Amino acid sequence: MFSHQAAFVCDSNYSNSERLQMLQVGWRMVRDHPIAGVGPGRVESLYTSYLAPEDPVPAYHGHLHNNLAQIAAQFGIPVTLTALLFLAVLFRDLVRARKIARTRDDRFLTQTATLALTGFVFAGLFEYTYGHSLALILLCFAVSPILVPVAPEHQRSS
Known part of the structure; x- marks a missing residue:
């Protein structure tokens, strides 16, 4: 059971690691723009600018796959x-x-x-x-x- 739980957050699981990265990117957007967010529909266009150079770019990054992260990043706290x-x-x-x-x-x-x-x-x-x-x-x-x-x-x- 523990190995299954560990696999859920393991970086080798592509979908999960992408979602963790999206939460991190969302947090960075909120940290930089806490009041008004980055603006409606701008998460996708700004996503890669919030990645470290060694971070992989997900195949799809049009939204952050989490309601709170997406709303906070787009519209602010x-x-x-x-x-x-x-x-x-x-x-x-x-x-x-x-x-x-x-x-x-x-x-x-x-x-x-x-x-x-x-x-x-x-x-x-x-x-x-x-x-x-x-x-x-x-x-x-x-x-x-x-x-x-x-x-x-x-x-x-x-």
Whole structure:
């Protein structure tokens, strides 16, 4: 088991070493531009300028394969903190909706929405999920029905 865990972060695993390099490059971008970031869409064009001369250039470096790293590098720390606050409020609202859900269907929807958001956030540790329109569309479909006020039960049947 330990050898499997060691292989995950080992430099010989190409995909993992690229992602570690991308996190380092993202951190350097944030360090150089903490307030406003490097700007929207500029990570790819600036990526190689943040590499050491001996560092290999990944085949694809259009984004940093991590939501926090990408948002912080592109837009800076204030926008990153705002995005985290948004996610925290959304999680809170979903948990509240689950607590007040009365029917089995409502509980199912709130649990599904919470799981969808959890999956989106978890996937964002290894991929830039905000950069994929399909992921965003699916997240909106899963979460939006929970956040829209619904008429009381007696008004729905009429």
